[in-house]
């Protein structure tokens with residue numbers, strides 16, 4: 001890849017979508033629905049959240065009008081790209097009765113070729129994390145693999161951070177540094193509205209050739225870098241990750257887990273919005289005649305009682321143990337399992353928690369009390 | 378300008394979630410609620426060889442003692458069940474199943490020639506190779522004897538490679554004892570010490586030991602410095618067994634346990650079987666005790 005960067009004018013953004021669609025991609029990206037920015041199929045620039053931004057804090061999310069026409073002037077919403085790569089409901093196979101026996105008909109994986117428009121750096125990292133879960137071990141999930149291999153990624157660098165963001169702490173943003181086909185930085189400067197475009201792959205270079213683009217000047221690149229650096233200064237949250245794995249392993253019986261359990265509603269929102277949470281359950285069903293059966297895989301959550309059920313009862317019967325499982329998995333055991341943190345600092349679990357439980361605050365409470373007790377020794 | 382491109386062709390991996398049909402050869406009633414099934418592969422009739430299959434095309438899958446399969450009953454569901462047969466005879470797949478819920482009840486109701494879906498084998502194994510030269514103590518509680526039986530077969534098949542072998546088995550009542558005929562056969566051998574106990578029994582039905590399985594540990598003959606212990610049963614039973622073994626001066630790295638957790642995939646994807654950093658389906662079910670000691674001491678992990 002050359003290091004060359006390009007400029008696409010705001011008014012030419014539609015042409016980027018067109019080029020991708022002409023190449024056979026199903027373009028999916030941000031759009032406003034029911035008062036939130038969600039990811040869905042988009043055909044036109046008009047589908048994008050033009051002129052909207054999101055105000056986020058613990059348990060709070062609100063769309064607000066910006067005073068410009070930015071296409072990507074928001075941060076992240078309740079959806080993540082995992083719904084396309086690791087669908088919430090997926091038929092794994094069907095089976096047909098055949099006398100005493102049965103025949104299994106695997107799902108053919110004819111999923112669309114998606115082009116993701118507007119992937120944030122933290123979200124890219126979340127995709128890399130799920131790659132490790134589904135395609136890096138002894139077994140490979142062919143459903144994930146089929147979708148993932150076909151995807152075209154248009155990343156968008158963050159030039160403003162959200163109220164619950166902490167990608168800087170997790171070293172996952174705000175600038176997309178790898179894994180994209182194209183990465184855009186949206187610049188609005190008075191009357192000027194354009195994108196500085198970095199090309200990540202051959203596929204990205206081919207698309208750029210089909211869109212009116214001119215070489216970026218050093219000044220354009222510098223402006224983009226400055227805006228991204230500004231976002232890095234605005235992080236709404238901060239998480240000290242020093243020795244975090246051992247910190248949490250050491251404190252599996254910390255009283256803070258009892259305390260957070262009194263607030264947590266066990267609603268499972270945090271696991272549903274999290275871009276890295278991958279847990280699923282399966283449902284085996286038959287049709288009414290009993291001749292056709294199907295196995296359906298669905299997102300599941302470690303916050304449910306059934307999740308850990310074995311004959312005689314749930315292993316994690318208390319709310320405390322379930323919250324502890326979730327947080328220690330994200331920030332500690334994930335590191336042992338997959339060699340990375342399971343948290344990218346996107347802040348969704350904080351924003352979408354109905355009672356504003358904050359992962360960064362929970363870790364801080366445990367860390368600080370440990371320091372106090374150390375001093376007291 | 379519109380340029381049509383050929384969709385990329387991608388080699389998609391076979392789906393490890395797709396079961397392979399097996400035929401029921403025989404069903405044996407072990408206890409009122411526990412049955413042993415013998416299964417045979419049907420791959421010749423249905424062409425979906427499992428990706429985890431070994432011995433290409435043969436439908437015969439080698440397994441190691443302690444490993445398990447996922448058994449699928451048409452339209453009902455799929456559950457993890459240990460392999461309880463002889464690893465030297467993998468042509469016949471043997472499972473011992475206790476009926477406790479929807480799927481296991483349906484499995485226990487299977488008849489000869491009916492079909493069950495199989496995925497596997499999965500998971501870690503009892504350390505029969507590492508234990509060569511050592512004395513072996515096997516402690517089993519209830520259905521926990523099933524995943525240990527392949528290890529017992531292996532030890533007996535390779536008897537000269539090991540020192541003394543003791544099998545300590547506890548069941549709730551005499552009726553709940555698995556493999557009664559084999560147990561008495563093994564008792565008749567001079568090269569394996571077999572001790573059996575039941576939690577409770579009427580005097581007219583049982584003249585043997587009464588008490589929990591841990592009471593047998595003091596009777597087992599072994600040299601604590603050169604012994605490997607294999608333990609499987611309910612978690613409380615394993616907890617007390619470990620305490621007794623520690624009293625007999627076994628170190629934690631000489632003790633192996635087999636853990637049970639909810640499982641929806643057996644291949645590391647569903648997350649249900651997590652036990653701290655471990656996935657019981659792939660890092661377990663058999664763990665060397667020192668590796669999970671910290672977790673084992675804590676509740677609701």
Ligand SMILES: Cc1cc2nc3c(=O)[nH]c(=O)nc-3n(C[C@H](O)[C@H](O)[C@H](O)COP(=O)(O)OP(=O)(O)OC[C@H]3O[C@@H](n4cnc5c(N)ncnc54)[C@H](O)[C@@H]3O)c2cc1C
Nearest residue numbers: 310311456457458459473474475478479480481637638639
């Ligand atoms: C590695 C491993 C090996 C096993 N080996 C054997 C064996 O050799 N023989 C045997 O009889 N049983 C064995 N079990 C337990 C067996 O899997 C459960 O009894 C079975 O899953 C119960 O399912 P059900 O639908 O009949 O019961 P239900 O109670 O109706 O099941 C409801 C749900 O709980 C899950 N579940 C219930 N009990 C257990 C359990 N004990 N362990 C894991 N998941 C459970 C089921 O998968 C299902 O999701 C083993 C479990 C594991 C993890």
Ligand code: SF4
Nearest residue numbers: 274343344346347349
């Ligand atoms: S744990 Fe919370 S902040 Fe971290 S990646 Fe998941 S949703 Fe985002």
Ligand code: SF4
Nearest residue numbers: 264265267268270353
């Ligand atoms: S932490 Fe918040 S979002 Fe997560 S389950 Fe508890 S109440 Fe729901």
Ligand code: FES
Nearest residue numbers: 643645647648658
């Ligand atoms: S059983 Fe699904 S991850 Fe282990």
